[in-house]
Amino acid sequence: MKPKTTISSAYPWFFPPNYDIASNDEGTLFNTKIRKKKIKHAFVFPSRGIFYDIAISIKKLLKKENINIELNKPVTFLKKNRSIIYDGFPELNNNSKKIVCVPVVPLTFSIGQKNKKIPLKPIKYYTGLVEVRNDIKSDIDKFTEIITSSEFAYGLTRISLYSEVFNLKKKIYQIEFIEHSSEPNPDEQVKKIILFISYFIRFKNQNALNIKLIGYAFVRNIFRPNKTLIDKLIKKSVNFFEDNKKNVIFPRQITWPINSNKHLNYATEDYKKIINNFLKNKN
Secondary structure (H helix, E strand, C coil): CCHHHCHHHCCCCCCCCCCCCCCCCHHHHHHHHHHCCCCCCCCCCCCCCCHHHHHHHHHHHHHHCCCCCCCCCCCEEEEECCEEEEECCHHHCCCCCEECCCCHHHHHHHCCCCCCCCCEEEEEEEEEEEEECCEEEEHHHHCCEEECCCCCCCCEEEEEEHHHHCCCCCEEEEEEEECECCECCHHHHHHHHHHHHHCCEEECCCCCCCEEEEEEEEEEEEEEECHHHHHHHHHHHHHHHHCCCCCEECCCCCCCCCCHHHHHHHHHHHHHHHHHHHHHCCC
16 A cells, blocks of 8 residues: 555644645545635534533433343343343342344354355445536535435435535536446446436526536445345244234344434334334234
């Protein structure tokens, strides 16, 4: 690896202007603009609501609700006479109701499937440039980059304001997308992505020349598990707890890493639709 591609990790953005980095990475170029005072950079420290405050509030709430949390203690689920046994946690081996909230893949290690290999499938990753003309206002321009996931633009992962990074007079967006089973032809995939982007832009007049593709290219392969195999693991996990569904519930079979906001949304939805009734029903 060349030194110029790694030097950015040694020199942070707040070094004086005489320190420069020979890199076309958008983050590096953005930080260079800050050092040269071409743009203003600001940040905010909240006086309340930071992680420390949130953690204290959560501890108080759990204590109030008589909920105990055990940290760094892995649980192994065992079956004995069709009953679920919690190895290492004898206090859980009673008739009280249990809710299993573990993603499918790590859960398979806890129910005796740890020797199951999970092969990864290569997925093509593309990047491209899109030029925009005759625009009045664009919601996309409010952000340096946008992480996306939409059924209206299969495979689109990110939109970046390319022309802002490289000080170009023309307005150009960079798109990044992966191949998708719902649209195997990348040309058609790009057309739908461009149409999707156009929904967030107001133009002086509506015509086909307002937004067009400059070009796109294959970048690299990324890897993910085979969906058929994951579906089999989900089925095995659900079946494992099936015999004890009166006392044990496995409400959502999450198969991918998700952020805290999705965790909260899914937990709220599951509680309203499934968990609340489960807890109300008697053994």
